[in-house]
Amino acid sequence: NAGVTQTPKFQVLKTGQSMTLQCAQDMNHEYMSWYRQDPGMGLRLIHYSVGAGITDQGEVPNGYNVSRSTTEDFPLRLLSAAPSQTSVYFCASSFDSVWTDTQYFGPGTRLTVL
Amino acid sequence: KQEVTQIPAALSVPEGENLVLNCSFTDSAIYNLQWFRQDPGKGLTSLLLIQSSQREQTSGRLNASLDKSSGRSTLYIAASQPGDSATYLCAAPDSNYQLIWGAGTKLIIKP
Numbered sequence: 001n002a003g004v005t006q007t008p009k010f011q012v013l014k015t016g017q018s019m020t021l022q023c024a025q026d027m028n029h030e031y032m033s034w035y036r037q038d039p040g041m042g043l044r045l046i047h048y049s050v051g052a053g054i055t056d057q058g059e060v061p062n063g064y065n066v067s068r069s070t071t072e073d074f075p076l077r078l079l080s081a082a083p084s085q086t087s088v089y090f091c092a093s094s095f096d097s098v099w100t101d102t103q104y105f106g107p108g109t110r111l112t113v114l
Numbered sequence: 115k116q117e118v119t120q121i122p123a124a125l126s127v128p129e130g131e132n133l134v135l136n137c138s139f140t141d142s143a144i145y146n147l148q149w150f151r152q153d154p155g156k157g158l159t160s161l162l163l164i165q166s167s168q169r170e171q172t173s174g175r176l177n178a179s180l181d182k183s184s185g186r187s188t189l190y191i192a193a194s195q196p197g198d199s200a201t202y203l204c205a206a207p208d209s210n211y212q213l214i215w216g217a218g219t220k221l222i223i224k225p
Contacts, residue, residue: 004157040217042215042218043205045212045213058211097207097211098145098207098211098212098213099145099146100145100146102148102160103148105157105158105159107157
């Protein structure tokens, strides 16, 4: 049972480049979320999904796209990277919603945009 | 709108001491209160979740309490060990599915 896995661990992009952060879980969790963590800002929700085929925006969705074609995978796409997207990105999953269940976090992806 | 505050921002204590970390929230209509730990350069690990209907939860040397009337939750760590050194975060979900996070308390346990 690998839990929540994220790839890559580190990434450096140039402004304007696009990329996809991968997230997968093997716990058969319906709920998955993407957060970014910035110094002094805490964790902020980017997008979340309550099941395959269903996604919704969080607090800071601009510049990011998601899709959920399977229960296991929830990739985060940066459309045109900007320096303001330099951050640590965490994927999380849970069996039930945040209103009733705790979340399991991946190890994170540290992204630098030059 | 729910706001979550953690004080102090940092705490350093000798090994073996019992300690309390504090978490305050502004909206008492809370679904639950969650405690996590984060080690440097790592992801977050869930420690305890207290449902709105509960007063406390225990896991090993950890005990978390919830007092909705005063807008406070505490995380009690008994017989602290150097391996307990980490940043501890509390969070509460709002009605928009967002977890509202405190800024965390960085705990250092001195051997």
